[in-house]
Amino acid sequence: MDKETLILKWLNNDLNDQELQAFKNLEDYDDLVKLNTNLQAFKAPEYDANNELKSVLSTIKSTKEKKTHWIKPFMRVAAILAICFSLYYYTTTIDTTFTTEMAQKTSFELPDASSVSLNAQSELVFNKSSWKNNREVELKGEAFFKVAKGSSFNVITETGTVTVYGTQFNVKQRDNYFEVICYEGLVGVTFQSQETKLKPGDSFLIIDGKKIAKLKENAPAPSWLSNESEFKSLPYRQVIAEFERQYNVDITLVGIDSNELFTGNFTHDSIDVALKSITLPLQLTYSKSNDTIILKRE
Incomplete structure (x- = not known):
């Protein structure tokens, strides 16, 4: 399982024991846990101008190496979380x-x-x-x-x-x-x-x-749950349309009124038996060529 999927399942509290162990073995495990905890507990602190000024001056005096030490891991974790949040949003809104x-x-x-x-x-x-x-x-x-x-x-x-x-x-x-x-x-x-x-x-x-x-x-x-289509006084075109869906064929009517009412059924298990079921009651004939069927009036 890839890292992004593990992190997404962790955010959803959906890890099994094996996946949880794999997640703990990630090199960013400690950073992810710490960042997630801080995000959940985040609230705006009371503002103290003097303390904020001291904090800013202290940060300015920090060495370049020290900045690099904490900025790079933070940016890496932030990027991973951004991806995870995007994946989470996508998976929860998709149909x-x-x-x-x-x-x-x-x-x-x-x-x-x-x-x-x-x-x-x-x-x-x-x-x-x-x-x-x-x-x-x-x-x-x-x-x-x-x-x-x-x-x-x-x-x-x-x-x-x-x-x-x-x-x-x-x-x-x-x-x-x-x-x-x-x-x-x-x-x-x-x-x-x-x-x-x-x-x-x-x-x-x-x-x-x-x-x-x-x-x-x-x-x-x-x-149709028992692999059979049944019709009671329905236009013949409805019978033909259902037949085409069940057998993935194209049917052409020659000299036949598609609005003629039909009562009967056909099986979904045998195309030859089904063709006889929809043609004999109306005295029709049929011919087959690959996936094309032509029905004619006798």
Whole structure:
């Protein structure tokens, strides 16, 4: 571990036994401890003009060698501390970002131990250091949240804000598509300055800026967690966009109305099986060439 990291962890009181021993072995250890103690205990002294004059005259009479003896170590320690304070400020203000690429999913925990599953081509951002005072996450894409008991935070998207009251829910924010499904507990969805409360099984769906009514959700969790995408009376273009995300391919429609409603699902584990699932119900044919797929009406 490099010197700067050791000093930063020391300032944060975050050294383990092995790291503490390594820190004590630094050549600047005594100077660092002394300077840190002086900084913490620093306060303005009472001003005495006579004593200050004597002190200045005494300093002027000091030899050049003596000046060099204490100035160089002090400047070296001051430079190290300046670097450490800069690193500390940087690490406490930088955001934590989780991203997924095409055909990729990931799971992680928020600072309050709430778990998040991130679907393909998605991004979630939060600030760990300011979490206690600013409990917000920014989401682009789709994520399933399983909130720790007693926790609450806001999920910020381009279309609306989801307020968590302790629950399990799914948020999907894509181009001209915004959907929130509550699976457990209670969530509030704020859209155009109006909040809608969702109970288990309730959904909130906006497509092309319009609110769409949906039937109750009976599943215990979103299907994509089990590597399957499910659609209920959604425009076919939404099916194609999700297929492209899950398989990292480009799909071209020939003679097909992309606004045609589709109900069905496709697996994330086999592209051939998935293609049959999204073409047979609509009597479509397909052809593949590398990462490009063409769908046609029979």
